Amino acid sequence: MKHLPRKRFGQHFLADSAVIDRIVRAIDPRPGQALVEIGPGLGAMTDPLVERCGRLTVIELDRDLAARLRRRAELVVVEADVLTVDFRALAAEHGQRLRVLGNLPYNISTPILFHLLDAADRVEDQHFMLQKEVVDRIVAEPGGGDYGRLSVMLQWRYEVEPLLDVPPEAFEPPPRVDSAVVRLAPRAAPAPVERSLLEALVASAFSQRRKLLRHSLGRWLEARGHTGPFDLQRRAEEVPVAEYLALAQAVQGAAAPAPSGG
Structure with a gap:
């Protein structure tokens, strides 16, 4: 049965194979790494990631999608709201730092980014598809209108790098906004502030x-x-x-x- 995207979960499934390939090549997953995908959806990125790394942990809130994902032996499925997931504990389970990625629900992308701040020292890197406006704010420099609270808080803990822009037609159904992919790499020695x-x-x-x-x-x-x-x-x-x-x-x-x- 075909899965219909659910508005309450902010579901827009990435469907452009060329864009998917560019993202996966940017992530460059390797066997043995602890990859965690947030919101795998229909598996557009999950499949090529598994091909490269062999095993993957996925976090999925949608009960129907989680049930589908559990049929795959190479996936560890965490059926939960990502805002309740303890990423520090997840890193401890894997015995190594996490590589976190995903096409984040745009309606809660900022809360997810702030939630992950608490586990930044247990993360190797993060690659996220976000609303382009949010990526512009993350990477903004002082003096511009995009520079703000999100810029300061994330640049405190991460080296930030925009990777590519993604048009609405790369998704099914197309969102009403442009998207972009950003890389967040935790700083080795962030300023010691509370x-x-x-x-x-x-x-x-x-x-x-x-x-x-x-x-x-x-x-x-x-x-x-x-x-x-x-x-x-x-x-x-x-x-x-x-x-x-x-x-x-x-x-x-x-x-x-x-x-x-x-």
Whole structure:
């Protein structure tokens, strides 16, 4: 029986063999690697991946699709909402870092990316098909309208690289937006900042994009008693990732308890 795409799962199945081949070649899967595919759908990428690596873990929420996938001995099927999957535990089960990939549901792509941040040190790399607008935001540099919270948070932990654009007609049914594939490779030594602190800082900075930072981030810093040097006479989109990280470290250091005397 033919599977009908379900809107509530944001299903758009990749169907262009040339695009699939380009993506798989970019991933370059090898036997013995711990590959995890999010949302395998009808198996368009799953099949060529298995041909190259022999075995694959897939995460699928759709009950009917999961049942189909279980018939294949070379697949380990995790039937679950990806936002509930413990990727650190999955890496421990494999005994190695994960290579995560997939055509992510566009309606929850950003939450998935943030969910995976918690396991970045247990991941080798990630290759995702996303709405092109999201990829543009991920890879954006300071000074442009695409640069924002997503840019800072992901570039903190990953080297980011756009790989290829994918038109709507490559899917069945075609989405109403252009798509793109991005590679996220975890940094070997990311700045040692608390994620929750950095998230709060960046959210404050970009809460009033059109105003100078003294109106938003300035008040946030003042509330935390931070008086260190930082140019607040700029807009959030003008501040490089490295400066946000340095500021987060300064705030974090000031909030840390002083060592007790001996």
